[in-house]
Amino acid sequence: MSKSVPIPFSEPPWLMGLPSAYYNESHRKWQKTCRALVDELMADAGEWERAGDVPADLYSKFAAANFLIPNLSSPLPVAWLKKLGIHTLPGDLKVEDFDYLHTLIYCDEMARIGSMGPSGAINIGIAYGLPPILKFGDQKLQEKFVPDIITGRKRICIAITEPGAGSDVSNIATTAMRSEDGKHFVVNGTKKWITNGLWSDYASMAVRTGGPGPSGLSMLVVPLLNTPGVNMRRIRVGGQTSAGTTFIELDDVKVPVENLIGKEGKGMIYVMQNFNHERLTIAIGVNRLARVALSSAFEYCMKREAFGKTLMEQPVVRHRLAKCGADLEAHWAWIEQFVYSMTKLSEEEGNRELGGLTALAKAQAGRVIESCASTAVLLFGGNGYTKTGQGEIAERIYREVPGARIPGGSEDVMLDLAIRQLVKNFQRKTKELDTAMSKL
The missing domain is CATH 1.10.540.10 (Acyl-CoA dehydrogenase/oxidase, N-terminal domain)
Structure with a gap:
């Protein structure tokens, strides 16, 4: 109890x-x-x-x-x-x-x-x-x-993003060319903002094994730590400072051809399907971060006094909390329904039916945390602008907002992707219905 x-x-x-x-x-x-x-x-x-x-x-x-x-x-x-x-x-x-x-x-x-x-x-x-x-x-x-x-004896990271290709995965420039003896891929290029890269023995890496565009992409398991030609350095970022964000340089790195993931030229498909899990888990965690920020501010407003009364007694404060709370709980209810659907659908059905909505849920998570975190900082006042003390949690979560809105697919890209996928599904189902009706 x-x-x-x-x-x-x-x-x-x-x-x-x-x-x-x-x-x-x-x-x-x-x-x-x-x-x-x-x-x-x-x-x-x-x-x-x-x-x-x-x-x-x-x-x-x-x-x-x-x-x-x-x-x-x-x-x-x-x-x-x-x-x-x-x-x-x-x-x-x-x-x-x-x-x-x-x-x-x-x-x-x-x-x-x-x-x-x-x-x-x-x-x-x-x-x-x-x-x-x-x-x-x-x-x-x-x-x-x-x-x-x-079992945790070795560590791995996902390495997709590059200085010139973030959400635009099809523009990846890191190359993986077969060696003359056909035994290795020789990898050259750079990867940026790779979380956990510093500590990873391997990376599941998107590379270009063919021509331009998505059809030229593949995925390789690339060795990192203690590997000739691999240079890694830490990138200092505004939020999630302890997550090990990494810049990776690859200079003639030899990777056995056996490290190819799946089929050559299918990398874009693998990356996109992998993004669904990433985006959904980001949405879940970001919603909780927004919850921590908002509830911390709620608690503070019940105690803090100004102008002879607690902040909670001020209508404008209650109004701000109410708007954020509505967005927070609506997003959470959507996530729960979304995840429940995934327990009933096959993986193939989930990727097909929910891929676009996953992008939308992730984008909405960024909007919710921005609202809740900025409101929390504002209600904490000067304490919310301070890295220690009562408002530390609000200040810290506010710095997490870009890390919620950009990684896993930037917000604007996610919004566009969601609609394009919904249109694609609508057109596919319309065609299937027309075909079925023509057979009656």
Whole structure:
């Protein structure tokens, strides 16, 4: 039994005691397990973000607890996990019972620390770097990399973005040309803003193996740490300072041809499908960050006095909180419905039907956190502009806003992509209906 009443907006409705049709006992037990583990493993997350780095052994602690695995998209790679002796996740959750609502809970709880930095230092690499190997790599490629990565003995990142090609993936310039003896791809180019790159043994990397445009792209598992021709340096960014954002230079890096993920020339397809998991998990975590900011400001306004009354007694303050709260909870309700749909659809159906909406949900997350974080800073006043003290959390989350709106696909690109995908689906279904009607 809780010993305190939660601050309004501090938890999603289902954790505020309201009924929900989405969550079963497995999900409720998992939420308690995740909260306890995050509170234990990430207790000093605020201090790490201030320092700009996480402890060197944090990743191994997550791996030892089997707490890296929930970063992977549902369904989990059950055959691989059982082959490696991993039958359950923390809290005795069977790996075969894990669904996307468990993913939602994990991402939500990890973001409760109030920063994308420390959690990003642990999650982003494996969450987005390993799935291309699991989904598109052949058995030989998986046997080469999966056991060490999934158990945390080795680390991986996803390397798509370049100085001249961010959301415009089809414009990637990093080349991978076959060597004369045909045994290697020789990789040359640069990758920028690669989260976790500094610590990664490998990268699932988008490269150009053919001509211009999307048909010339492929994906390779490129070795990074201690590899000749690879130079990495840290990029200092405004938010998520402890996540290890990296600039990677590749100068005649030899990569065995066996490291090709899937088929040559299919890289654009793999990247786009991989983005769906990335964008949805970003939307979940960003919503929680917005929740932390807004509820912190809500609590502050009930205590802080100005002009002879608390801030909460000022109508303009209540108006600001109300508008942000409406946007926050509407976005969360959409995410829940979205994730529930994913538990009922096959992966192919989910990619086809929800790909555009995933981009839209991610874009909306950026708009929600911008509103909630800026409002929190404003209501905290001078404290919200200070990196220590009462308003520190609002100041920190406000610096996370660009990291919510840009990575995983910039907001304007996401909005456009969403509509183009919806039009494409409409036209496809109209054609299918016309064909069916003509046969009657």
